[in-house]
Amino acid sequence: MDDEFRLDAPVIIVGGGPVGLGLALGLARYRVRSILLERRTGEIGESRAMVIWPRTQELLRDWLAYDAVRAAGMFVRDFRACDAGSNAPIVDLDFRNIDDVFDDPGALIIPQYVTERVLEELAAASAYCDVRRGVEVATLAQDERCVTVTATGPAGPITLRGAYAAGCDGAHGVSRHALGLSLEGTTYRSRVVLSDDVIDRTFDDCDLARVDVDSPGLAFAIRFAPNEWRTIASIPPGVTEEVALSPQAHAARLERLFGKGVQARTSWSSLFNIHRRHAQRFTAGRIALAGDAAHLNSPAGAQGMNAGLHDAANLAWKLAAIFNDIGDGAALFNSYDLERREMVTDTVERFTDRLTRLGIGLPPSIKQFGIRCFSRALRGRGMQRKICRGIGMLSGRYVKSPIIDTRHPLAGRRIDDLVLSDGKRLNRARNGEAVLIAAGDIRLNGFRSIGVLVPPKRWHLKRAAALIVRPDGCVASVIDAPDPGRIAEAWQRAFCGTLPLPLAEA
Ligand SMILES: Cc1cc2nc3c(=O)[nH]c(=O)nc-3n(C[C@H](O)[C@H](O)[C@H](O)COP(=O)(O)OP(=O)(O)OC[C@H]3O[C@@H](n4cnc5c(N)ncnc54)[C@H](O)[C@@H]3O)c2cc1C
The missing domain is CATH 3.40.30.120 (Glutaredoxin)
Known part of the structure; x- marks a missing residue:
């Protein structure tokens, strides 16, 4: 090795969303230093991914992050969804049914900006994480010794070298492009309107979700604070953005979900395409892709960010093991691609796709019949366990x-x-x-x-x-x-x- 060769950190992480921050903490858990580069200087403004499922909770626990994240969110052992028309419960999932295989099971409801805030505070307090904000990465290049990253930060251009790099820079980041990869798959014909609303109605504390079962598409709301709800509604092809986001259309959606005359303060609403897509590979040479940079999933089932954090967990211990400098590190690194790509395509995509198609593809009468059957089946403990493990991402x-x-x-x-x-x-x-x-x-x-x-x-x-x-x-x-x-x-x-x-x- 020549005298000039110097690494700035074992791992450079591009992107400081939940997955990049999770990876930094996962590496820190194994005493591996990382530099994380994030172009944003402020927080994201929307609730985005709001549910942290049991499998993700135990990974956060391993990273010594769980207690802080849980304290900042709303933890529920009973996840109840109601028919918005009749207020009758249609899904009542009691996570205590799996407490023999999971310590204190439940769903943690927490807006993504709060999750990111807590993870960043933990990363900032760690001697192993160097989080740099306001730094926009432009290029990644690699040779047999390292990955070289160029970026522009508050003080001008910088160049950093790491033994490995992780592209956690989301759906439109530079990392995947640097590897010549794209997100393959499908975009659903229906789009969704997402919004965050503070409403003037109070519902039973246990009612966390409200589903408009009579709507021809997908229409539901999840509560993330006492009166704050995230709503998700599918919009059929052909409806213009202007119409979908008009105050009248939004008010009508809210009335169907929360009742006539409901008043709301909408902090944010937008129309999105939804996807079922993943990169052809999750690793190339010394660079790995994780989270939305590697796969995009429909928000149905709230699995996307969770799956990204599972990518981070799979990658963190492998990178740490590789730095032991014994054995076949390249083979271990490549196993990240094979395992996570398989889990994303065969489990996460299938599950979210099924839920999305059920929501947007079925006529209301068939949907209502299906929900009634599911609701009845869910009374049995066996089915409760199966669904808690499935949606909780414990059974892949x-x-x-x-x-x-x-x-x-x-x-x-x-x-x-x-x-x-x-x-x-x-x-x-x-x-x-x-x-x-x-x-x-x-x-x-x-x-x-x-x-x-x-x-x-x-x-x-x-x-x-x-x-x-x-x-x-x-x-x-x-x-x-x-x-x-x-x-x-x-x-x-x-x-x-x-x-x-x-x-x-x-
Ligand atoms: C409006 C919205 C609503 C959503 N709702 C849900 C939901 O209800 N349920 C659900 O499960 N998921 C939802 N998602 C998806 C969820 O937010 C993502 O799955 C999750 O954020 C993925 O995390 P990530 O860290 O991989 O990527 P991101 O959160 O996208 O983070 C990537 C980070 O990389 C940074 N970055 C990008 N390029 C560069 C660069 N060149 N240099 C430096 N930094 C860079 C970005 O600023 C960003 O902070 C939603 C997403 C959006 C946008």
Whole structure:
């Protein structure tokens, strides 16, 4: 290496939205320094993504960010949506149904600008994050040693070098273009009007969403503060922007959602296209794309920002492991692309697409029938658990990843956050690290491990086994009849040799 060569930080993050900030905190958790470049100097003005689901909550917990985010939001264990016409509950989701696999489950309702504010405060307080605002990135270029980023900041042009870079610069950022990639997929024919409204009516505290089931399209509102609601309504093709955003049309939408004569102060409203799109690759060389820079999803189901934060979690531990300078770091980095692209296309896109089409594509009578059937099915505990896990983003699985041994049905899934025999939760015991779990009546002599004496039936273990769980809580491998050789081999595959085996201290 020549004397002139110097890195400014191990990782340069382009974009300081929720995903860029999350990645900075995720890296900090593993003591990896990053420089984050954000062109905005102020906050975003809209509520945007407003729900933080359970899977994202546990990742925030690993980044030591959860308590602060939760304190700034509205946490609900019961998520109830009403028919706006009759006020009757149509969806009543009780997250306590999954408290055996998740510690204190619920939905956290919080406007995106508040989430960003809290994450930024935490990043600013961390010695590992260097957040620079008012810096607009112009180019990213890479060679076999580093990524070079040029930008313009308050003091003029700057050039920075990082071992890796993450493009978290949203749908229209420069990072994806620098890689010659585009967002492929579809744009729905219907567009949506989004607005933030303070209304003069008070509803039951538990009623968090109101759905206009009689409307021919998608029309619902979610509450994010006592009288503040975000409304979302689909607009059929052919209606002009002027008509869709006219005060009369907005007042009519609000009357259908909140009742005749409702008065509202609308802080913001706009017409948007909605998409189901993703980049062809999420990595190229030393650059990764995450969040909206990599995929765009319909707001139905509120999965988009959450999925972006899951990208950040997948990437953070992998980058940290690569800096151990052992093993095959390039293979581990590329697994980020394979895993997250698969999760986005096969799980997130399918789920949001189904909800969007149900909302905008069905005649009201069929929609009402469907909602009635769903509402009835949701009375059973089994269905409650299924939906809480699904919408809570706890049930996805990586099946195509080369670093996951998918021969066992548990591999590729998030590990349940069980209560251990000492009363502690498994996630607290894992503490965001890679661990071995001794499942059943077995000892893994020579290794540090966490014991789960009575594994739940849904783990599908025929006999005692060793489980490798990654820092992001995903099961990488289930090792039957584990011996030191088989454990070492499976550990090598799970981490491409970048993490040392958890050997017991002599
Ligand atoms: C109006 C609106 C409403 C939405 N509503 C919902 C919703 O209800 N539910 C939901 O799940 N999602 C919603 N979304 C989507 C959600 O906001 C995104 O999924 C989320 O913001 C993605 O986060 P991100 O960090 O990947 O990207 P962004 O939030 O877009 O952040 C990217 C950041 O990069 C910065 N940046 C861009 N280019 C550069 C550059 N060249 N140099 C430096 N910085 C740069 C930008 O300023 C921005 O701060 C909404 C989005 C919008 C716009």
